[in-house]
């Protein structure tokens with residue numbers, strides 16, 4: 476008899492206690508990270524589907540044939556939705572990052588040019604492509620976007636020189652929800668024989684139902700691959716995305732196969748080896764349950780809510796929506812067009828919104844390679860559940876605006892303290908720092924950012940992100956997260 480260390484009841488009680496401290500995943504209070512359909516039946520179905528496949532290993536669909544069957548269904552559904560024909564093939568991956576990374580890996584394998592392959596994208600492209608370039612050894616070339624957050628087609632096309640292995644644009648971009656000019660850029664890429672990936676991770680399962688859009692998917696000639704996250708507007712639990720690729724031969728480069736070891740022959744379409752089939756099963760079940768009409772209904776709800784919220788922002792003096800957002804998300808910045816006393820700093824606004832129970836996402840100002848600055852913003856992702864608490868959210872947005880109107884945003888130059896102060900001295904010596912964990916802790920301590928837990932106001936933290944060189948911030952944030960995970 477095994478002497479168990481605890482009863483299942485005790486363990487699940489402990490888990491429930493831990494879960495109680497999490498941000499709410501349902502109900503529309505958190506306006507990023509979670510995509511709540513508002514339909515309990517969907518969550519129950521997903522849970523049952525996950526349980527049904529719990530013991531499977533998705534590594535080998537020849538042994539566990541249900542995995543292949545579900546994957547074929549999901550690919551068929553998304554291919555049709557995203558304008559793909561018989562020549563389009565695909566893979567279910569573990570998420571948007573993996574889909575993006577595989578699109579880049581495939582392009583690199585297929586690259587026939589000279590020298591180090593380049594990845595060309597607008598500055599608004601998701602950081603997953605920075606990660607892909609880093610992992611797979613491509614040089615990332617970011618082309619500045621306009622003040623409206625949109626990829627500059629002419630500048631992108633001018634940058635399509637030999638050596639570019641892949642061009643990436645977004646449908647829409649994550650930071651500002653801007654739909655890039657797909658047709659124009661794809662035509663130029665095709666003429667030059669360069670592959671083009673449309674990152675529709677966030678838009679892929681909702682834009683097909685958005686009214687009045689120009690063409691943006693696989694129906695556009697020159698688009699060679701597209702990613703769409705099932706765990707965003709596919710309403711599946713985390714761990715599912717699709718990558719669709721035009722042309723079998725192009726896509727085969729995505730695979731890794733090896734018989735050069737004494738073990739089982741390895742053939743992997745994705746980065747993982749052994750993997751869960753649970754997110755795939757959940758996504759598959761949800762697709763069967765909703766069908767195209769169900770997805771359309773949910774998208775229409777998002778469209779209504781987003782329209783109403785954009786109107787709300789338009790009515791708040793001092794805030795302005797960035798560009799012309801497409802899809803159920805948008806970013807707000809300060810409205811520079813009103814006198815200072817009437818302006819609203821989007822980060823103070825987000826902190827106030829939080830005090831009214833709604834968590835929006837703060838995004839730092841960003842300096843592009845040409846020196847132009849994209850302003851700090853606050854990002855809101857709208858999901859079907861938003862409609863159920865629309866008046867409450869609108870009221871909170873208006874009230875938060877009233878609360879902080881005229882309060883100047885935190886100046887990143889000032890946040891580090893006086894020029895002759897300890898923080899400035901510490902950072903002046905940044906180049907000489909030993910980049911180790913102990914030094915990072917010391918700096919975080921001096922900033923009052925050690926000891927776990929997030930500060931109550933996020934605006935000062937984002938101002939720090941703006942103030943510090945990105946290499947320093949990346950190092951410090953790595954330490955912050957790593958510390959959180961240390962026993």
Ligand SMILES: *Cc1c(COP(=O)(O)O)cnc(C)c1O
Pocket residue numbers: 570571572573575601603645647648649674675676677704716
């Ligand atoms: C979410 C997102 C990604 C990355 O996806 P993950 O699922 O978070 O790994 C990439 N691109 C865009 C546009 C996204 O919105």
